[in-house]
Amino acid sequence: MEKPLTQHIVPGRAPLSLKEYEKVGGYQSVRKILKGMTPQEVQALVKESDLKGRGGAGFNTGLKWSFVPMGDDAATPKYLVANADEMEPGTFKDRVLLEGNPHQLIEGMIVAAYAIQASISYVFLRWAYKVAAREITIAIQEAYEAGYLGQNILGSGFNLDMHLHTGVGRYMCGEETALLNALEGKRANPRAKPPFPQVSGLFGKPTIVNNVETLCCLPHIVNNGAEWFKKLGLTADAGTKLFGVSGRVKTPGCWELPMGTTIREILEDYAGGMQDGYLFRGLLPGGASTDFLVEEHLDLPMDYPSIQAAGSRMGTGTMIILDDQTCPVGFTLNLQHFFAQESCGFCTPCREGLPWVERILLAIDKGEGKPEHLLTLDFHTKYLGPGNTFCALAPGAMEPLQSALKYFREDFERHIHEHHCPWSKAKAWQPSI
Amino acid sequence: MLTAEEKHQIDHEISLVPAPKNACIEALKIVQQNHGWVSDESLKDVADYVGMSSAELDSVATFYNLIFRRPVGRHVILLCDSISCYVMGYEGIKEALHEKLNIQYGQTTADGRFTLLPNCCLGTCDCAPALMIDNDLYRNLTVEQLDEILNKYT
Numbered sequence: 001m002e003k004p005l006t007q008h009i010v011p012g013r014a015p016l017s018l019k020e021y022e023k024v025g026g027y028q029s030v031r032k033i034l035k036g037m038t039p040q041e042v043q044a045l046v047k048e049s050d051l052k053g054r055g056g057a058g059f060n061t062g063l064k065w066s067f068v069p070m071g072d073d074a075a076t077p078k079y080l081v082a083n084a085d086e087m088e089p090g091t092f093k094d095r096v097l098l099e100g101n102p103h104q105l106i107e108g109m110i111v112a113a114y115a116i117q118a119s120i121s122y123v124f125l126r127w128a129y130k131v132a133a134r135e136i137t138i139a140i141q142e143a144y145e146a147g148y149l150g151q152n153i154l155g156s157g158f159n160l161d162m163h164l165h166t167g168v169g170r171y172m173c174g175e176e177t178a179l180l181n182a183l184e185g186k187r188a189n190p191r192a193k194p195p196f197p198q199v200s201g202l203f204g205k206p207t208i209v210n211n212v213e214t215l216c217c218l219p220h221i222v223n224n225g226a227e228w229f230k231k232l233g234l235t236a237d238a239g240t241k242l243f244g245v246s247g248r249v250k251t252p253g254c255w256e257l258p259m260g261t262t263i264r265e266i267l268e269d270y271a272g273g274m275q276d277g278y279l280f281r282g283l284l285p286g287g288a289s290t291d292f293l294v295e296e297h298l299d300l301p302m303d304y305p306s307i308q309a310a311g312s313r314m315g316t317g318t319m320i321i322l323d324d325q326t327c328p329v330g331f332t333l334n335l336q337h338f339f340a341q342e343s344c345g346f347c348t349p350c351r352e353g354l355p356w357v358e359r360i361l362l363a364i365d366k367g368e369g370k371p372e373h374l375l376t377l378d379f380h381t382k383y384l385g386p387g388n389t390f391c392a393l394a395p396g397a398m399e400p401l402q403s404a405l406k407y408f409r410e411d412f413e414r415h416i417h418e419h420h421c422p423w424s425k426a427k428a429w430q431p432s433i
Numbered sequence: 434m435l436t437a438e439e440k441h442q443i444d445h446e447i448s449l450v451p452a453p454k455n456a457c458i459e460a461l462k463i464v465q466q467n468h469g470w471v472s473d474e475s476l477k478d479v480a481d482y483v484g485m486s487s488a489e490l491d492s493v494a495t496f497y498n499l500i501f502r503r504p505v506g507r508h509v510i511l512l513c514d515s516i517s518c519y520v521m522g523y524e525g526i527k528e529a530l531h532e533k534l535n536i537q538y539g540q541t542t543a544d545g546r547f548t549l550l551p552n553c554c555l556g557t558c559d560c561a562p563a564l565m566i567d568n569d570l571y572r573n574l575t576v577e578q579l580d581e582i583l584n585k586y587t
Contacts, residue, residue: 089515089554127499128511128555130568163449168458169498171553185450185457187496203451246517246558253559288516288554318558326520334519338553344496 002232004220005213005240006256009100015135018142021103027148029222030110034156037222039070042115046218049226050238055083055174055211056286056315058304067198068116068206079207080118081183082109082215084125084132085173088287089338090320093242094212096254098125098132101216102139106162108215110148111222113160116208121162124179127169136164171342175391176209177201178344189346190391213242235260237303245271247321248278254318260301266319267298279324282407286315288335289396291403292322311403327423328408329415332401333361339397347390353380354397364412367420374412377405435478439463443482453483457490461500470501498553505548506541508586511565514551517558526562529576533583546586 008016008024016024033042047062068078082105086094097105105123113121123136140162143149151159170188172178177191180202201207217239221229230238237259243266244254250272257266263285267273274280282292285302291312293300300306307314322331340354357380360373381402384394405412414422435443442463446456460479465471471479471494473487480490494500501509512527530549534542541548557563560572571582 086556087553090517090558091554092556092558095556126556128565128570130570167497168462168500169553170496182458185455185459185493187493203455244559246561247520252561284516320516320520320558323520331516331519334514334516338515342553 001258003240003256004224004232005097005104005216005242006100008104009096011100015099015101015139016103018103018139018146021101022146025223026103026219027107027146029219030107030114030148031154032222033111033114034154034158039115039117042111042222045226046115046221049221049229051214051217051221051229052237052304053211054213054217054241054317056088056289056313058314061210061214064198064210065112065116065208067196068208069199070117074117075205077120078116078118078205079202080109080113080116080121081176081179081202081207081209082121082123082212083174083176083179083209084123084129084212085167085179086126086129086212087171087174088289088316088318089335090246090284091244091287091316091318092246093244093254093316093318095129095132096242097212097216098129099135102132102136103143104216104219105136105212106139106143106148108218109162110153110160111218112208112210112215114158116206118206118208119159119161121160122183122202123162123164124173124183125164125166127166133164133166140164170344171338172344172393175393178391179209180207187344189344192390233259233303235301235303236305241302241317243270243302244318245321246318247283248275248323248325249273249321250275260303260306262299262301263293263319264298266302267321274321274323277325280321281324281326281328282322284315284320284322284400285312286317286319288320288338289313289392289399290315291399292407293403294407313399325423327365327421328404328411329361329365329421330423332404333358333365335400336361336397339393343393349384350389350391350394353384354394356380357384357397357401364415365421367415367418369412369416371413371416373416374405374409377401381405435464435475435482436467439467440482443479447483454485457483457485457493458497458500461490461494465501469507470504472504476502504541506545508547508567510547510549511552511555512549513553513555513561513563515554515558517554518562521561523562523574525576526564526574526579529579533579547583 043065051061052058172188173182175190178188182188197207232239240256241259246252255270282294284290297310336358340358343350345351381398384398386395443460446459447453464475477487480487555563562574563572
């Protein structure tokens with residue numbers, strides 16, 4: 001099984017130095033594009049490969065790039081930003097790539113920057129990733145010294161600077177326009193679109209923001225071609241994907257597997273199945289802002305269309321397992337507390353609605369719930385849904401709530417009718433505010 | 434007053450962006466690095482230096498979880514309270530920390546050694562529960578390990 005993204009990553013071992021990385025074929029894609037491909041050809045190749053954004057939205061990467069103005073009339077400088085602000089609860093895949101092979105990310109960023117003719121690039125890194133910050137700093141320095149970054153790269157006339165920016169903690173920074181505001185030294189509120197960042201992004205200039213895993217796919221697509229990349233997937237979706245599992249499984253972890261690997265295979269063959277004494281009840285397939293899937297969905301392939309057809313989203317591809325000894329109301333309350341806390345407060349439905357949802361869930365969890373509370377929660381899943389808020393935070397928050405109300409409604413009703421949490425009181429979760 | 438070294442570091446950040454105010458978060462980080470937190474006086478100094486009003490800069494400073502606008506202890510404990518750590522039982526760790534340190538979230542120990550804060554997902558969910566102290570990440574936590582971990586910090 002091919003694992004292009006993680007083939008040189010050995011857990012517990014330092015990442016490859018630039019020299020070691022070059023020996024295993026590193027930076028070949030940079031040489032290839034600078035010597036023999038136009039930016040438009042790189043864009044077309046990536047579009048043809050059907051690479052979709054690995055940050056959660058799943059938009060065709062080459063298509064996203066194609067909206068950047070090209071040619072002599074285009075505004076400059078253009079920017080490329082690697083979104084390394086991995087903050088979706090339950091998600092720990094980009095950390096693997098950042099700590100394990102920073103040169104692969106830099107190589108991918110050079111490919112992307114060349115494709116859109118960006119001359120300045122940033123790695124927007126989560127503050128918590130201290131090891132990654134250290135390794136990326138070293139790797140950027142090495143890449144400058146070897147002439148892969150800076151002026152006139154490999155004598156091609158192409159220039160690219162790269163900076164590491166570490167954030168100061170806010171979930172909103174993962175949203176690309178909010179991330180740009182953070183990079184500009186502002187509150188990380190999302191921006192109105194249009195204009196889209198491709199036209200008016202960082203400092204008002206054309207900008208592309210791509211997820212770390214997306215960028216790490218690029219060298220391999222350039223080296224091996226679009227057809228090769230498409231064939232890596234088992235289903236209609238292209239490439240490999242970093243899948244992760246956390247919760248009460250025997251061997252939680254993160255693995256690079258073909259796109260389209262079934263949920264059951266990931267859970268049983270890689271995560272080792274449920275821990276002894278715990279039964280499976282459901283899972284969030286791709287982070288906190290994705291709808292629950294349950295037993296009947298376990299044979300679905302993990303790819304964008306299959307998970308969407310089941311009423312959820314593949315999101316980041318890192319699953320969180322709900323077991324039979326964890327209260328679904330407490331689980332949902334924990335998620336809604338997170339979203340209420342991380343709302344930027346800019347638009348009213350999100351700012352007011354999420355704390356309302358949190359308070360109702362807290363009341364239900366404490367045994368103070370009323371039957372009409374469930375209708376109020378149902379109401380919120382509609383009115384905080386897509387189209388009613390300024391960005392995707394609140395609609396994302398409603399995904400696990402609406403599906404919890406669908407699949408675990410009896411458990412919500414038991415809390416209300418029995419006036420207490422049927423799960424151990426010791427496990428009742430109290431928010432910290 | 435910003436020190437000469439702080440001004441030097443802030444000047445470098447300003448050189449990388451179109452306008453000085455674009456470097457304000459970096460400037461706050463530099464001040465916090467030296468003082469542990471950002472006091473009202475420091476906030477005004479930074480605001481003046483990058484050409485913003487204190488109110489505007491404070492709206493930025495208070496937006497972010499890791500800019501501290503109140504004094505913190507010599508070491509800051511950030512306990513992950515997100516979903517994977519919830520499933521894996523982080524409350525036991527929380528209760529033990531409350532008991533051992535005799536502080537709640539947001540408080541600092543009487544000897545100024547630790548401040549305890551809840552924190553969003555630390556991105557190490559396969560090794561939950563997890564916490565960070567300063568720059569150090571601790572994973573697969575059990576209550577039994579806490580004394581040994583806390584004893585590393587003076």
